[in-house]
Amino acid sequence: MAANKGSEQQITPRAVDYARWYQDVVSQAGLAETSDVRGCMVIRPYGFALWENIQRVMDGMFKETGVENAYFPLFIPMSYLSREAEHVEGFAKECAVVTHHRLKAVDGKLAPDPESLLEEPLVVRPTSETIINATFAKWVQSHRDLPLLINQWCNVVRWEMRTRLFLRTTEFLWQEGHTAHATPDEAQERALLMLRVYRRFVEEWMAIPVITGVKTASERFAGAVNTYTMEAMMQDKRALQAGTSHNLGDNFARAFGTQYQSEGGKLTYVHQTSWGVSTRLIGALVMAHGDDRGLVLPPNLAPVQAVILPLFRKEQEAAAVREKAQEFRQRLAARGTAAKVDDRDTLSAGARFFWWEKRGVPLRIEIGPRDLKENQFVLVRRDTGEKSFHPQAALEETVARALEEMQRGLFDRARAFRDANTVRVETWSDFADAFRDENSAFVMARWCGDPMVEAQIKEETKATIRCVPFDNPRDDGPCVKSGRPASERVLFSKAY
Amino acid sequence: MAANKGSEQQITPRAVDYARWYQDVVSQAGLAETSDVRGCMVIRPYGFALWENIQRVMDGMFKETGVENAYFPLFIPMSYLSREAEHVEGFAKECAVVTHHRLKAVDGKLAPDPESLLEEPLVVRPTSETIINATFAKWVQSHRDLPLLINQWCNVVRWEMRTRLFLRTTEFLWQEGHTAHATPDEAQERALLMLRVYRRFVEEWMAIPVITGVKTASERFAGAVNTYTMEAMMQDKRALQAGTSHNLGDNFARAFGTQYQSEGGKLTYVHQTSWGVSTRLIGALVMAHGDDRGLVLPPNLAPVQAVILPLFRKEQEAAAVREKAQEFRQRLAARGTAAKVDDRDTLSAGARFFWWEKRGVPLRIEIGPRDLKENQFVLVRRDTGEKSFHPQAALEETVARALEEMQRGLFDRARAFRDANTVRVETWSDFADAFRDENSAFVMARWCGDPMVEAQIKEETKATIRCVPFDNPRDDGPCVKSGRPASERVLFSKAY
Numbered sequence: 008m009a010a011n012k013g014s015e016q017q018i019t020p021r022a023v024d025y026a027r028w029y030q031d032v033v034s035q036a037g038l039a040e041t042s043d044v045r046g047c048m049v050i051r052p053y054g055f056a057l058w059e060n061i062q063r064v065m066d067g068m069f070k071e072t073g074v075e076n077a078y079f080p081l082f083i084p085m086s087y088l089s090r091e092a093e094h095v096e097g098f099a100k101e102c103a104v105v106t107h108h109r110l111k112a113v114d115g116k117l118a119p120d121p122e123s124l125l126e127e128p129l130v131v132r133p134t135s136e137t138i139i140n141a142t143f144a145k146w147v148q149s150h151r152d153l154p155l156l157i158n159q160w161c162n163v164v165r166w167e168m169r170t171r172l173f174l175r176t177t178e179f180l181w182q183e184g185h186t187a188h189a190t191p192d193e194a195q196e197r198a199l200l201m202l203r204v205y206r207r208f209v210e211e212w213m214a215i216p217v218i219t220g221v222k223t224a225s226e227r228f229a230g231a232v233n234t235y236t237m238e239a240m241m242q243d244k245r246a247l248q249a250g251t252s253h254n255l256g257d258n259f260a261r262a263f264g265t266q267y268q269s270e271g272g273k274l275t276y277v278h279q280t281s282w283g284v285s286t287r288l289i290g291a292l293v294m295a296h297g298d299d300r301g302l303v304l305p306p307n308l309a310p311v312q313a314v315i316l317p318l319f320r321k322e323q324e325a326a327a328v329r330e331k332a333q334e335f336r337q338r339l340a341a342r343g344t345a346a347k348v349d350d351r352d353t354l355s356a357g358a359r360f361f362w363w364e365k366r367g368v369p370l371r372i373e374i375g376p377r378d379l380k381e382n383q384f385v386l387v388r389r390d391t392g393e394k395s396f397h398p399q400a401a402l403e404e405t406v407a408r409a410l411e412e413m414q415r416g417l418f419d420r421a422r423a424f425r426d427a428n429t430v431r432v433e434t435w436s437d438f439a440d441a442f443r444d445e446n447s448a449f450v451m452a453r454w455c456g457d458p459m460v461e462a463q464i465k466e467e468t469k470a471t472i473r474c475v476p477f478d479n480p481r482d483d484g485p486c487v488k489s490g491r492p493a494s495e496r497v498l499f500s501k502a503y
Numbered sequence: 504m505a506a507n508k509g510s511e512q513q514i515t516p517r518a519v520d521y522a523r524w525y526q527d528v529v530s531q532a533g534l535a536e537t538s539d540v541r542g543c544m545v546i547r548p549y550g551f552a553l554w555e556n557i558q559r560v561m562d563g564m565f566k567e568t569g570v571e572n573a574y575f576p577l578f579i580p581m582s583y584l585s586r587e588a589e590h591v592e593g594f595a596k597e598c599a600v601v602t603h604h605r606l607k608a609v610d611g612k613l614a615p616d617p618e619s620l621l622e623e624p625l626v627v628r629p630t631s632e633t634i635i636n637a638t639f640a641k642w643v644q645s646h647r648d649l650p651l652l653i654n655q656w657c658n659v660v661r662w663e664m665r666t667r668l669f670l671r672t673t674e675f676l677w678q679e680g681h682t683a684h685a686t687p688d689e690a691q692e693r694a695l696l697m698l699r700v701y702r703r704f705v706e707e708w709m710a711i712p713v714i715t716g717v718k719t720a721s722e723r724f725a726g727a728v729n730t731y732t733m734e735a736m737m738q739d740k741r742a743l744q745a746g747t748s749h750n751l752g753d754n755f756a757r758a759f760g761t762q763y764q765s766e767g768g769k770l771t772y773v774h775q776t777s778w779g780v781s782t783r784l785i786g787a788l789v790m791a792h793g794d795d796r797g798l799v800l801p802p803n804l805a806p807v808q809a810v811i812l813p814l815f816r817k818e819q820e821a822a823a824v825r826e827k828a829q830e831f832r833q834r835l836a837a838r839g840t841a842a843k844v845d846d847r848d849t850l851s852a853g854a855r856f857f858w859w860e861k862r863g864v865p866l867r868i869e870i871g872p873r874d875l876k877e878n879q880f881v882l883v884r885r886d887t888g889e890k891s892f893h894p895q896a897a898l899e900e901t902v903a904r905a906l907e908e909m910q911r912g913l914f915d916r917a918r919a920f921r922d923a924n925t926v927r928v929e930t931w932s933d934f935a936d937a938f939r940d941e942n943s944a945f946v947m948a949r950w951c952g953d954p955m956v957e958a959q960i961k962e963e964t965k966a967t968i969r970c971v972p973f974d975n976p977r978d979d980g981p982c983v984k985s986g987r988p989a990s991e992r993v994l995f996s997k998a999y
Contacts, residue, residue, distance in 0.1 A: 040641075042575070042634070044634070047577070049574070049576065050574035075552070076548065077547055078545070078546035079545055080538045080543035081627075083540070085614075088606070099606045100605060100606065100607075101604060101605055103603075103604060104605070105599045106615060107624075108597060109597055109598070109600070110581065110595040110598065111595075118624075129540065141538070151849065162657070353647065
């Protein structure tokens, strides 16, 4: 419970300045802060505890599908990036390049030692398809070595000019899964399976509804055959791409010679997938559920699910109230609820309310001398602000039920918000209106399939095709921009 | 259970070539391999599963002492390294230096874009005292913000010329704890507390006995007031430094201005510690317990504690034997034992024995048609090779007892080996003999305290002072090298 210097500051209301509100919440909830290193963030303990919960749950879900963790080098030889023609276009641009391996004092000032110049520069991994294929090519010999189902949790670096905490930073943390299969069908199945895993996680644990679908060619991962995505609506009605899963076909296998000998003895390229989610999910969490009082955390992921505040005026009341608070904590812990007692006497009751409110703790439990007498306690829900009284004997069930209701409530609220802001648009003038100035929405409109038209729409409105949703019903009509015939609607939005 | 290409190869016996033996075990157990990137390793799934177990247990132990995890940037501005005078000497030498942030095609070949030259080069963290202090200086205002107890699990890079998997690699994984305290005493207590945590982990979980003590000035962490260490003996009688904990005093606080306002209102520099263990521990595990047949894992850390092999000759026996194997796995899993059934029909029984033996799995359980009839099973211990028969009804207790005995047995064996190879030496000629050619040992000898003498001993014998052990009894006599008076013995050894 280290002090947060922002703790006395106000949070800018969303309606006043949404971007400022986001920064304020991230800062005052103690999630992260900018560092002295351009574009790199410091993830503070509370933010990291959230990431640990995300990792723990997802890691278990990956392992259930047979995935194993491993670790591959941080550095990628520059030439590796060039091997896959599209990949180099996508990733060789903005990256951190290591050129020397020593510093030395020159005229009393430290500088890279010219004698330590590397023969081949190394790139700090922006993603690891290339370096991992260099290894997979050694691991895969026979059809018996397949499938290979590997994941790594690590840091990656993409040099970004404009950065925002969690949403876009030069260095970020993520997981990247990489699989190799004998057949195209198996790779396709795996790419879709992992998207389903992601969706289940984001909807059931983060309480964020998503639309899943396939990216258009222009939004596809550099080197992939197909990119599958899940798109979530934030409270400013913009889309956030919350995770992607790629069917890489045999593109990287051909570039790196990753081949297996089939049962018939024939050398065949493997078919591959890769899939990733990152600390960006924390940004999504903030923007999907937060309110003008700060963070609101879904109970399933909250590092602290219930904070217990012993409240009293007179010192002679303190002991009994504090004892009850500790008893509550133990009873809740025994049921697997992450509960914490806050009895700091350096902060007033009000200051402690605000402290936990900003941090989005789902439930606040208050106990005072009167509650002791009445054998009751006070329960306050973070999302609704609803305050209720309950018998102490029913503590465990009351808390469990409130957490469940809040988890469901957050999801329902986010889905209702998204549905209310999803529109079917037929004309270009309605389309342009939907994205005018700071406007955004999820717009379902027809598109003729021409990348030039897609680019033109983006230039004029800043809206991009987030995905062609799965299970899209056929819906013939004119393209919203070109008027040419189209057979289905795609999802447009401004995006993070 | 991906194929291991080394699986049919022999492991070089320790007596023939200890370094080769180590490489063979690491490779054939599927722990790690070299990558195409100079000095960087690929940690394979089985090696990573070990690291995950190490992380999980240690992370819990850290948190019990109040430590929280966070994450700090990978990159350190070059100038930060210079701020602490000794630190720059120790760490600015061999490191990866990022100088550019973009690649571009020049004459059709990729190269760092000259226009993307960074104003200030960035160093890939070799350790994070500097970048963390830049943040701590913001977090610490008042005495109420202390202590700060922070840890991060991450990758670090130290450019190494000669590398060996796990023991010395350019990139490695580790945890680094960083704490800030109001008083020198508190920092000293924390430094010692974390060394005790490390010791408990290494002795109770890894079954490796260690000698704890303080480093001499020449072996001290660059920038520390004192470095505490735990030293383990490997089977070639060399020492391996398994973890260190540093009392940094206020050296970094002064360099970065990390000050707090005391209750009296006075601005005071914090006192700090840092402490770390790395993937090197996996190298220690291999060298402490492995034998000529491969890895031997302490049960408490083994990803698979018991492998169950259904054995049969005739196909009509298969179903019953396999069913029993699955029943065993479930019964063991219910007791928290990590058990796995290996019924691959692509490998002979013998090949499967060797497979698990190389991987150091503590217990092998065999079940065949005759065992079914007799209501028994066969248990084979990896460390002793001991084979025994047990009633099926006693499966859980038998396995639990065997795992416990093996855990204790490994520790006892390692301690006996170390004690048998620890000698008290009085004369220089005996000292030189102890380290002649490939010889090594733990040599307790007197040293006069002169760093020049220490350096001379190292030059002549390659032996270094591993530590001045804690609770060292006073023992006056002449320095083993200089003959000058000394009052205690210190621990000398050749080291990894």
